[in-house]
Amino acid sequence: MGRNTALPEGYERFRVTDSTWPDDTGCHLLHVDMDAFFAAVELRTRPELADRPVVVAGAGPRSVVLSANYPARRFGISSAMPVAAARKLCPHAVYLPPTKGLYSEVSRGVMALFSEYTPLVEPLSLDEAFLDVRGALRRLGATPVEIGSEIRAKVESEYGVTCSVGAAGVKFVAKLASGMAKPDGMVVVPVADTVSFLHPLPVSALWGVGPKTAEVLRAHGLATIADIAATPPERLRRWLGVATAEHLTALAHGRDERGVVADAEEKSLGAERTFDTDLADRAEQERQLLSLAEKVAATLRRRGLRGRTVSIKVRFSDFRTITRARTLPTATDVARTIHAQAVTLLRDTGAGAPVRLLGVRAEGLVGAEQPEQLSLDDARPVSRWRDAEVAADVARSKFGAAAVRPASLLRRDVP
Numbered sequence: 001m002g003r004n005t006a007l008p009e010g011y012e013r014f015r016v017t018d019s020t021w022p023d024d025t026g027c028h029l030l031h032v033d034m035d036a037f038f039a040a041v042e043l044r045t046r047p048e049l050a051d052r053p054v055v056v057a058g059a060g061p062r063s064v065v066l067s068a069n070y071p072a073r074r075f076g077i078s079s080a081m082p083v084a085a086a087r088k089l090c091p092h093a094v095y096l097p098p099t100k101g102l103y104s105e106v107s108r109g110v111m112a113l114f115s116e117y118t119p120l121v122e123p124l125s126l127d128e129a130f131l132d133v134r135g136a137l138r139r140l141g142a143t144p145v146e147i148g149s150e151i152r153a154k155v156e157s158e159y160g161v162t163c164s165v166g167a168a169g170v171k172f173v174a175k176l177a178s179g180m181a182k183p184d185g186m187v188v189v190p191v192a193d194t195v196s197f198l199h200p201l202p203v204s205a206l207w208g209v210g211p212k213t214a215e216v217l218r219a220h221g222l223a224t225i226a227d228i229a230a231t232p233p234e235r236l237r238r239w240l241g242v243a244t245a246e247h248l249t250a251l252a253h254g255r256d257e258r259g260v261v262a263d264a265e266e267k268s269l270g271a272e273r274t275f276d277t278d279l280a281d282r283a284e285q286e287r288q289l290l291s292l293a294e295k296v297a298a299t300l301r302r303r304g305l306r307g308r309t310v311s312i313k314v315r316f317s318d319f320r321t322i323t324r325a326r327t328l329p330t331a332t333d334v335a336r337t338i339h340a341q342a343v344t345l346l347r348d349t350g351a352g353a354p355v356r357l358l359g360v361r362a363e364g365l366v367g368a369e370q371p372e373q374l375s376l377d378d379a380r381p382v383s384r385w386r387d388a389e390v391a392a393d394v395a396r397s398k399f400g401a402a403a404v405r406p407a408s409l410l411r412r413d414v415p
Contacts, residue, residue, distance in 0.1 A: 007180045007187065014177070014197065016145055016186040024144040026191040027167040029260065030131040031174040032114065032151060035183040037127035038067030040161040041106050042096050045319055053093035057083045066098055070183055103127075105321065106159055109359070112270050113154055116295075117147060119303065120260045128178075130171055132260035148186050158274040158357070169194060170256035172207040194254035199226035206251050208244070216240065228252040269305065270313075270361030271295040278317045278354035282346075285355060289342045290335070292360040297335035300362055306331035307362025310341040314349065315357035324349060331366050334386045338362065 007015060014022055034040065038056040043049055053072035057065050065086050068077040075090035086093070107126040114121045117140075120132035133147050140147070148165040155163050162184040166177025169191040176198075177187040189197045202224060203209055203217045216239055222228055228236070229252040236245035250256070271292045279285055289312070300306060311325035324345040332338065342360050 008201070010200070011180065011187075011197075014187045014189055014193075015181070016149070016188055021145045021186075022188040023190040023192070024167055024188045026169050027144045027174075027188055028132060028134040028137060029168055029171055029174045030133055030144065030148055030151075031166045031171070031178040032129055032131060032148075032155075033164050033166075033175075033178045033182070034110070034127035034155075035162045035164055036067055036069045036073075037107075037161065038098060038103055039069040039072075039096075040067075041103055042099065043069065044160040046096075049094055053077070053090050055083075055086055055090075055093050055095050056098055057086070057095055059097060068093075106161070109272060110155055110159060110163075112268075112272070112361075113158065114151065115269065116271065116299065117151065120262055122260045122262060130174065130260045145186065145188060152184070152186065157276075158272055160274075170254065171258050171260070172251060172256050173197065173254065175207070176201075176205060195229075198252065198254060199224060199229065201225050203228060206248055207256075208247060208251075213240065213244065225252050267365060268311075268361050268363040269296060269299055269303075269307070269365065270311075270359055271299075272313065272357055272359035274315075274357045275355070278356055279358070280354040282352075285346065285358060286343050288358050289346065289360060290339045292358065293339035293342055294335045296360050296362050297333050297338055300333040300365075301368070304368045305362075305365045306333045306368050307338075308364030308366065309362070310338050310345070311361045311363055312342050312345045313357065313359035313361070314346065314351065314355050316351075316353050317356050319356070321357075322349060322351070325363065327364070331364070332362075333368060 016022070039054050042056055043054060050069075051071060053075060054069045055065055055072050055077060056067040057063050061084075063083045065077060065079055065081045065083060067079060068086070072090060072093050075093070077086045077089055077093070083095070087095075103126055111121060111123055111129060114129060114131055117136045118131055118133050120135075122130040124130070133144060136142065136147055137144065142150075144167045148167055152163055152165060155161065164178050164181040164184060165186040166174040166179070166181055166189070167186070168174040168177055168189040173189050173194055177189050181187040198205075203222055204214045206225060206228070209217070217223075217228070220235075220239060222231060228248055233245060233249050236249060239245070240248070273288060273292060275288075279288065308331045309325050309327045311323055313321060313323050315321045326341050326345055328337070328341065338360065
């Protein structure tokens with residue numbers, strides 16, 4: 001069925017709307033998929049093209065389509081299609097060259113945003129990932145729909161692109177659901193409805209069924225997932241082999257034992273904020289760095305980590321982005337220390353232009369159980385600040401995120 005299936009007829013009951021959503025109890029597995037990712041990233045600085053067919057592709061004679069926005073897809077253009085074929089389908093489309101490094105940069109930011117909710121993030125590519133949000137449900141007192149909706153809103157506000165979310169009790173169903181949610185939507189498959197959701201779908205919807213396997217199944221009269229579920233396993237084994245038959249039988253009955261496998265050991269941890277209005281005042285920029293440093297430090301402490309290096313990201317109104325980093329004498333999880341380094345890095349840039357986004361990141365992570373080497377000059381002050389921040393962590397865990405904040409972050413009019 002591919003990644004962009006659209007919601008089949010009769011499946012509207014699975015779509016999340018502003019006023020209603022399906023029962024999401026037990027739907028702790030999310031699949032988040034960016035919408036027409038490369039094209040959407042390019043259109044952030046070309047909003048006048050949003051309603052026109054836009055294709056991102058190289059200029060060579062053998063180039064293929066890297067991404068096409070939804071107006072272009074209505075003409076039949078899809079990723080990996082030869083550009084020559086795409087031009088025949090839609091000669092009036094706007095063809096944009098890819099911007100080297102830009103998509104990876106946005107992807108890193110989006111994946112870091114996911115990790116603010118759960119360490120169990122399994123990227124499948126630059127523009128999609130599985131998330132296991134069981135821990136976040138307990139920690140935030142939220143539902144899968146609320147977390148998925150918040151992620152969608154943050155991705156759009158902070159990165160200027162949209163994503164679609166599927167939520168289910170098993171991985172491959174969550175991935176199917178995100179494809180049906182496109183563009184810019186959310187589909188939830190209640191655990192109790194997993195089988196009824198699957199059975200009307202074509203056999204090609206099953207994970208691992210490519211054109212050849214689908215052809216074999218159809219040759220034996222199996223057109224839907226329900227047909228596979230009703231077929232004796234020994235017949236499937238005879239037609240497809242033992243491994244494939246057992247795999248498809250399990251999926252056809254809604255069984256998928258695979259969990260979310262985190263990409264790798266965390267090497268960095270950060271937070272970013274995109275402002276509704278470009279931020280020109282340096283004092284306000286430094287105040288926002290404090291808010292971000294507080295968030296990073298609290299997450300480090302919660303995960304039992306410290307960072308050896310502090311880095312900042314500054315994005316200007318034209319989407320030009322710079323990063324700066326500084327390695328500390330000793331690893332830290334103290335917001336005051338992180339903020340001080342972030343402010344120094346910002347001042348060292350010398351840039352006075354208004355900013356669209358600020359980010360703070362801790363890199364070179366080590367376990368908090370490792371011994372910390374402190375100098376005689378700063379050991380006591382840092383220790384006292386850390387004690388205060390740990391006490392604030394406890395208060396926030398009991399009374400909410402706004403229970404204890406630095407005085408300079410008390411609510412005020414912020415652009």
